[in-house]
Amino acid sequence: MYRILFFSAFFLFNTFVITSCKKVEGEGGSSSISGKIIANKKNSAGVTIATFEATNHDVYIIYGAGAVHDDKTETSYDGTFTFRYLEKGDYTIYTYEDCNTCASGDKVKIIETSISKAKEEVNIGTIEVND
Numbered sequence: 001m002y003r004i005l006f007f008s009a010f011f012l013f014n015t016f017v018i019t020s021c022k023k024v025e026g027e028g029g030s031s032s033i034s035g036k037i038i039a040n041k042k043n044s045a046g047v048t049i050a051t052f053e054a055t056n057h058d059v060y061i062i063y064g065a066g067a068v069h070d071d072k073t074e075t076s077y078d079g080t081f082t083f084r085y086l087e088k089g090d091y092t093i094y095t096y097e098d099c100n101t102c103a104s105g106d107k108v109k110i111i112e113t114s115i116s117k118a119k120e121e122v123n124i125g126t127i128e129v130n131d
Contacts, residue, residue, distance in 0.1 A: 004033050007084040016086065024064060024084065024087065024089060025063040025064040025086070025087055025088075025089030025090060025091060026063040026064070026070065026087055026089075027071075027085050027086065027087070028085065028087055029084065029085060029086045029087035029088065029115075029118060030085045030087070030118050030119045031085075031086045031087070031088070031115045031118060031119060031121065031122070032082055032083060032084045032086060032118075032120075032121050032122070033061070033082070033083045033086060033091060033113060033122045033123075033124060034067055034080065034081060034083070034121070034122070034123050034124070035059075035080070035081060035093065035111070035123060035124040035125060035126065035127060036053070036075075036078075036079045036081070036093060036125070036126045036127070037053070037054035037057045037059065037079045037081070037127050037129060038051060038052070038053060038054060038079060038126055038127070038128050038129070039051070039052055039053070039054040039057070039079075039128075039129050039130070039131035040052065040129070040130050040131060041131050042130060046101060047055070050081075053070070053075070053077070053078050053079030053098075054075055054079045054129060055075055055076070055077050055078075055131065056074050056075060057073060057074065057075040057079070057094060057095060057129070058072060058073075058074055058096070059072070059073050059074070059093065059094075059095045060093070060094050060095065061071050061073075061083050061091055061092070061093055062091065062092040062094070063080045063089070063091060064090055064091075065067060065090070069094075071083060075115045077079060086115055087115070088115050088117060088118065088120075089112055089114065089115060090112070090113075090114050090115060091112070091115065092110060092111070092112050092113075093110070093111045093112075093113065093124060094108050094109060094110045094111070095108075095109050095129060096108055096109070096129075097109055097129035097131070098116040098129075098131055099130070100128045107130075109127055109129060111124050111127065
Protein backbone atom coordinates (compact mmCIF):
# COMPACT_ATOMS: atom_id res chain seq x y z
CA MET A 1 0.00 0.00 0.00
CA TYR A 2 2.80 2.38 0.92
CA ARG A 3 4.50 1.64 -2.40
CA ILE A 4 1.45 2.74 -4.33
CA LEU A 5 1.17 5.94 -2.32
CA PHE A 6 4.90 6.61 -2.64
CA PHE A 7 4.95 6.10 -6.43
CA SER A 8 1.76 8.14 -6.86
CA ALA A 9 3.22 11.03 -4.88
CA PHE A 10 6.53 10.71 -6.74
CA PHE A 11 4.76 10.76 -10.12
CA LEU A 12 2.64 13.78 -9.22
CA PHE A 13 5.64 15.69 -7.87
CA ASN A 14 7.74 15.00 -11.00
CA THR A 15 4.85 15.97 -13.28
CA PHE A 16 4.43 19.24 -11.39
CA VAL A 17 8.16 20.05 -11.47
CA ILE A 18 8.55 19.28 -15.17
CA THR A 19 5.50 21.24 -16.31
CA SER A 20 6.04 24.22 -14.01
CA CYS A 21 9.69 24.84 -14.94
CA LYS A 22 9.39 24.83 -18.71
CA LYS A 23 8.66 28.26 -20.16
CA VAL A 24 7.46 28.53 -23.72
CA GLU A 25 6.96 31.42 -26.08
CA GLY A 26 4.08 33.69 -25.31
CA GLU A 27 2.77 35.95 -22.61
CA GLY A 28 3.98 36.00 -19.04
CA GLY A 29 7.49 37.36 -19.49
CA SER A 30 9.18 40.73 -19.25
CA SER A 31 10.32 41.26 -22.85
CA SER A 32 8.74 43.10 -25.77
CA ILE A 33 8.75 43.30 -29.57
CA SER A 34 8.08 46.62 -31.27
CA GLY A 35 8.21 48.16 -34.72
CA LYS A 36 6.66 50.69 -37.05
CA ILE A 37 4.41 50.45 -40.12
CA ILE A 38 4.85 52.95 -42.96
CA ALA A 39 2.28 52.96 -45.77
CA ASN A 40 2.97 53.84 -49.40
CA LYS A 41 0.11 55.22 -51.49
CA LYS A 42 0.60 54.38 -55.18
CA ASN A 43 -1.09 55.64 -58.32
CA SER A 44 -2.51 53.38 -61.06
CA ALA A 45 0.94 53.16 -62.68
CA GLY A 46 2.42 51.76 -59.45
CA VAL A 47 4.42 54.88 -58.62
CA THR A 48 4.50 55.93 -54.95
CA ILE A 49 2.77 59.29 -54.59
CA ALA A 50 2.70 59.53 -50.78
CA THR A 51 4.30 57.88 -47.75
CA PHE A 52 2.79 58.13 -44.26
CA GLU A 53 2.58 56.43 -40.87
CA ALA A 54 -0.01 53.67 -40.98
CA THR A 55 -2.42 54.44 -38.15
CA ASN A 56 -4.85 51.83 -36.81
CA HIS A 57 -3.15 49.16 -38.93
CA ASP A 58 -3.57 45.56 -37.68
CA VAL A 59 -0.39 43.71 -36.65
CA TYR A 60 -0.40 40.04 -35.58
CA ILE A 61 1.98 37.83 -33.58
CA ILE A 62 2.46 34.05 -33.57
CA TYR A 63 4.15 32.45 -30.54
CA GLY A 64 6.69 29.75 -31.44
CA ALA A 65 5.89 27.45 -34.35
CA GLY A 66 2.13 28.02 -34.33
CA ALA A 67 0.09 28.43 -37.48
CA VAL A 68 -2.57 30.84 -36.23
CA HIS A 69 -2.01 34.25 -34.64
CA ASP A 70 -1.95 34.33 -30.86
CA ASP A 71 -2.46 38.07 -30.41
CA LYS A 72 -3.22 41.19 -32.40
CA THR A 73 -2.64 44.90 -31.91
CA GLU A 74 -3.16 48.10 -33.86
CA THR A 75 -0.57 50.72 -34.69
CA SER A 76 -0.66 54.03 -32.86
CA TYR A 77 -1.06 57.51 -34.36
CA ASP A 78 2.61 57.41 -35.45
CA GLY A 79 2.53 53.90 -36.95
CA THR A 80 4.28 52.22 -34.01
CA PHE A 81 3.22 49.01 -32.27
CA THR A 82 4.42 46.90 -29.32
CA PHE A 83 3.73 43.40 -28.07
CA ARG A 84 4.58 43.36 -24.35
CA TYR A 85 5.10 40.79 -21.58
CA LEU A 86 6.67 38.10 -23.78
CA GLU A 87 8.79 35.11 -22.75
CA LYS A 88 12.07 34.09 -24.39
CA GLY A 89 11.60 32.27 -27.70
CA ASP A 90 10.78 32.61 -31.39
CA TYR A 91 8.05 34.86 -32.75
CA THR A 92 6.50 35.69 -36.10
CA ILE A 93 5.12 39.18 -36.65
CA TYR A 94 2.94 39.79 -39.68
CA THR A 95 0.63 42.32 -41.26
CA TYR A 96 -1.21 42.72 -44.54
CA GLU A 97 -0.81 45.16 -47.39
CA ASP A 98 -2.99 45.95 -50.40
CA CYS A 99 -2.19 43.94 -53.53
CA ASN A 100 -3.80 44.75 -56.87
CA THR A 101 -2.42 41.62 -58.55
CA CYS A 102 -3.43 39.17 -55.80
CA ALA A 103 -6.72 37.30 -55.99
CA SER A 104 -7.54 38.10 -52.36
CA GLY A 105 -6.56 41.76 -52.71
CA ASP A 106 -4.13 41.40 -49.79
CA LYS A 107 -0.53 40.27 -49.42
CA VAL A 108 1.12 39.24 -46.15
CA LYS A 109 4.36 40.78 -44.84
CA ILE A 110 6.17 38.45 -42.42
CA ILE A 111 9.02 39.18 -40.01
CA GLU A 112 10.54 36.43 -37.87
CA THR A 113 12.41 37.37 -34.71
CA SER A 114 13.57 35.96 -31.38
CA ILE A 115 13.82 37.01 -27.78
CA SER A 116 16.91 35.57 -26.11
CA LYS A 117 16.75 36.98 -22.57
CA ALA A 118 14.41 38.45 -19.99
CA LYS A 119 13.65 42.18 -20.18
CA GLU A 120 14.84 42.33 -23.79
CA GLU A 121 13.29 44.99 -26.04
CA VAL A 122 13.43 43.76 -29.63
CA ASN A 123 12.82 46.39 -32.32
CA ILE A 124 12.11 44.83 -35.71
CA GLY A 125 12.37 48.20 -37.44
CA THR A 126 10.10 49.66 -40.09
CA ILE A 127 7.77 47.57 -42.22
CA GLU A 128 6.65 49.21 -45.47
CA VAL A 129 3.22 48.29 -46.81
CA ASN A 130 1.19 49.37 -49.82
CA ASP A 131 -2.01 51.13 -48.98
